[in-house]
Amino acid sequence: MYKDRKNKLSLLRNKKIIFKRGNTMNTIAELIKRDQNVPEVIKFKFKLENNLEYLPGQYIMIxxxxxxxxxxxxxxxDYSREEKILDLGIKIHGDFTKRLSESKIGTKLNLSGPFGRFRIKDSHKKNVFIAGGIGITPVFNMIKYADLSSENNYLLYSSRTKKDMPFFEEVSELSDNKVKKCLFFTRSQEAEGKNEHITCESIIGVDNSLAQNKEEVFFYICGPNKxxxxxxxxxxxxxYLDENIISEEF
Known part of the structure; x- marks a missing residue:
């Protein structure tokens, strides 16, 4: 379904945050909260000893x-510089994440970072963000904090079902103010005779202008390798240009 941008001002749009590339650092991260988001996905909050300088889309190691x-x-x-609070959305899969999900509040972990080249290349072009499942986490951060015009942003987000779609409410709220159009895909649409997969045709269907001046369109794709x-x-x-297709596998 399409979700058009509402005609209202947002605090996110009025509050400009300056990001700069920081040197890789090591610090301690204390687990202060965790919330079950959808089955298999938990949102963790950590309090850092030192501030983290990063660019939207990057990752850390713990x-x-x-x-x-x-x-x-x-x-x-998400990250609050004022409070040094780091949010991570994590799919529980394997021994490490299982142990993390069972850790007591107050547990301290080692953290290093930031790392990664999954970042905005040109904020003045048309930017199409595509996320599959838990791949929404860096995309969420990029849309929320990168200095982008909402008129140039498009989001396509897919998951098995709506109830399995990580951070659906947060993404919906964010897209109201930071994205021109947002399109959700789920496998439940297949029963209605619709294609649940994101394709080039479905991307162009979001806005026909994306089929014009193709060298001016950038794609940020995060999800399964397939x-x-x-x-x-x-x-x-x-x-479309290969150098304008930026991806990160989840």
Whole structure:
């Protein structure tokens, strides 16, 4: 379904936050809260000892003090510089994330970062954000904090079902103010005779202007490798530039 941008001012649009690339650092992250979002996905809040300088779309690495060599990468979903509070949206899959989900409030972990090149290349162009499942976390951060005009932003977000769609409410609220148009895809649409997969045709269907001046359109894709490869192939066949397709596998 399409979700057009509402005609209202947003605090997010009025509050400009300056981001700068920071050096990779090591610090301590204390678990202060966790909330079950959807089945298999938990939102974790950490209090950092030191401030984190990063660019929207980047990720950090965390490890437990008793096994520092076992690090895992997680994209930054949200971060408050004033309070040094870091939000991570994590799918519980495997021993590491299971242990994290069972950790007591107050548990301290090692954190290093930021890392990654999944970042906005040109904020003045048309930007199409595409997320699959938990791949929404860096995309959420990019849309929320990058210095972008909402008239140039488009979001396509897919998941198995609406109830499995991580952070659906947060994404919907954000898209009201930071995205021109937002389109959600779920497998439940298949029963209605609709294609639940994001394709090049569905991207162009969001706004016909995306089919014009293709060198001016940038794509930011985050999700399963199969989805990324399929979309990249389709976009290249339609004449979009390879260097304008930025992706990160989840």
């Amino acid at each position: 490890s437990f003090p008793d096994s520092p060599e076992q690090k895992r990468a997680f994209s930054i979903m 989805m990324i490869d399929a979309l990249r192939t389709q976009l290249l066949e339609k004449g």
